[in-house]
Amino acid sequence: xxxxxxxxxxxxxxxxxxxxxxxxxxxxxxxxxxxxxxxxxxxxxxxxxxxxxxxxxxxxxxxxxxxxxxxxxxxxxxxxxxxxxxxxxxxxxxxxxxxxxxxxxxxxxxxxxxxxxxxxxxxxxxxxxxxxxxxxxxxxxxxxxxxxxxxxxxxxxxxxxxxxxxxx
Numbered sequence: 001x002x003x004x005x006x007x008x009x010x011x012x013x014x015x016x017x018x019x020x021x022x023x024x025x026x027x028x029x030x031x032x033x034x035x036x037x038x039x040x041x042x043x044x045x046x047x048x049x050x051x052x053x054x055x056x057x058x059x060x061x062x063x064x065x066x067x068x069x070x071x072x073x074x075x076x077x078x079x080x081x082x083x084x085x086x087x088x089x090x091x092x093x094x095x096x097x098x099x100x101x102x103x104x105x106x107x108x109x110x111x112x113x114x115x116x117x118x119x120x121x122x123x124x125x126x127x128x129x130x131x132x133x134x135x136x137x138x139x140x141x142x143x144x145x146x147x148x149x150x151x152x153x154x155x156x157x158x159x160x161x162x163x164x165x166x167x168x
Contacts, residue, residue, distance in 0.1 A: 004028055004029045004030055005029045005030070005050045005051060005114060005117065005118070006029070006030045006031075006032070006047050006048055006049045006050055006051075007024050007029055007030065007031040007032070007049065007050070007051045007052070007053065007114075008031075008032055008034070008040060008043060008044070008047070008049040008051070008052040008053070008077075009021060009024075009031060009032070009033045009034070009052075009053045010033075010034050010035070010036065010037060010040050010052065010053070010054050010055060010058070010063075010066060011033070011035070011053070011054075011055035011058070011082075012035050012036065012055060012057075012058045012059060013055070014033075014035060016103070016104075017033040017034075017035065017055075018033055020033070020053060020105065020110070021033045023105075023107050023110055024110060024114075026107070027107070027110060027111055027114060029114060030047070032047060032049075036058060036059075036060055036061070037060070037061050037066045037069065038060070044070075044073070044074065049074070049077050050076070050077065050078060050117060050121065051077070051078050051079075051080065051113075051114070051117055052066075052067070052070055052077055052078070052079045052080065053080050053082055053101075053105075054066050054067055054079055054080065054081055054082065055082060055083065056081050056082065056083035056085070056087075056091065056095070057083060057085070062094065063079075063081040063082070063083070063095075063098075064081060064094045064095055064096065064098055066079070067079035067081065067098050078099075078117055078120070079098055079099075080098070080099045080100070080101055080113065081095050081098045081099065081100045081101070082100070082101045082102070082103050082105060083100070083102065083103060084102070084103040084104070086102060087100055101113070
């Protein structure tokens with residue numbers, strides 16, 4: 001896993017917000033909870049959040065309204081709207097282009113969201129593989145310093161490397 005991310009959770013149901021904090025921390029990231037945007041403002045000044053999980057239905061300000069405020073103030077934060085009710089009609093319109101997740105969020109969904117965000121932020125896809133593999137990133141599939149026959153600049157093959165038969 002890459003660097004730990006800071007996640008802000010704003011949900012008026014304290015027990016649900018705190019359960020998300022626990023799940024995110026178990027996944028190796030940092031999380032802070034606030035029951036409203038007003039109560040989250042001091043956290044926003046204290047922590048560099050990369051992700052904000054925002055409940056859609058809150059008494060003073062909806063999740064999409066908070067998402068607008070957050071992204072104006074902190075352009076790098078990624079807001080995600082969540083609700084137990086599916087988005088339909090005017091709710092879908094208010095959510096607009098924001099990412100939406102239906103509650104309850106599972107640990108698997110949170111892990112996938114955090115992995116996706118890590119890829120989005122860094123441009124690097126992290127994968128766990130059972131064995132070491134060289135991934136070539138240049139357009140012609142040759143690593144820097146590699147010749148067309150797969151040998152390095154020294155012209156020697158790596159230990160255990162076999163040469164494919166050449167066709168005339």
